[in-house]
Amino acid sequence: MIRIMEPKRIRLAVLASGRGSNFDALCQAAARGDLNAEMAVLISDNPNAPALGRARERGLEALAVKPADFASRDLYEQQIVAHLHKREIDLVALAGYMRLVGPVFLKAFRHRLVNIHPALLPSFTGLHAQKQAVEYGVRFSGCTVHIVDEGMDTGPIILQAVVPVWPQDDEDSLSQRILAHEHQIYWQALQLFAQGRIFLDGRRVVISEKGETS
Numbered sequence: 001m002i003r004i005m006e007p008k009r010i011r012l013a014v015l016a017s018g019r020g021s022n023f024d025a026l027c028q029a030a031a032r033g034d035l036n037a038e039m040a041v042l043i044s045d046n047p048n049a050p051a052l053g054r055a056r057e058r059g060l061e062a063l064a065v066k067p068a069d070f071a072s073r074d075l076y077e078q079q080i081v082a083h084l085h086k087r088e089i090d091l092v093a094l095a096g097y098m099r100l101v102g103p104v105f106l107k108a109f110r111h112r113l114v115n116i117h118p119a120l121l122p123s124f125t126g127l128h129a130q131k132q133a134v135e136y137g138v139r140f141s142g143c144t145v146h147i148v149d150e151g152m153d154t155g156p157i158i159l160q161a162v163v164p165v166w167p168q169d170d171e172d173s174l175s176q177r178i179l180a181h182e183h184q185i186y187w188q189a190l191q192l193f194a195q196g197r198i199f200l201d202g203r204r205v206v207i208s209e210k211g212e213t214s
Helices: 021-032 050-057 073-086 103-108 129-136 171-194
Strands: 010-015 037-044 062-064 091-094 113-117 140-147 157-164 198-201 204-207
Touching (some): 010 021, 010 171, 021 037, 021 091, 021 171, 037 050, 140 171, 157 204
């Protein structure tokens, strides 16, 4: 069993492609003192992402790095990793980042890339997870915070929240109710890293009690 991170105030980077509502929730948690993290930088693959504006309104560094400007995904990720290393980032949170992470990024931040997905993994991976849940007819869905690995939404699970699916739900209504839970469990999961409480046993995440060291 390996400990991912020693207890510390983490330097956090967020990658987002869209609105940035989870980024905003993380900033609020850090400002309240619930999340022991310094919001160091927001990076987007979309120069028009509202998340960039949210970061700048908070006085935070915000960078747009367009994949189309690079000849390959590896070169694009090398640029992202260079930005992160320059800023001495401890942990990277994907928040609506609409790209699969490749080997360059994974190698540089092994076990320190975290994502939130709007379904109870391993069910309903990929895009439009809420729509998938409604169409499948499940009675419960939710959201999952997980460590990113080589697959699509297949990494070790840290925290999950369960959300009931009502008969009248459509994709939008379910998405809104799930999002409220995302805004809670994402910072809670990142705080576990800051507390040094995240361990990996194979692909299983073990969360230690406070004060435990192994």
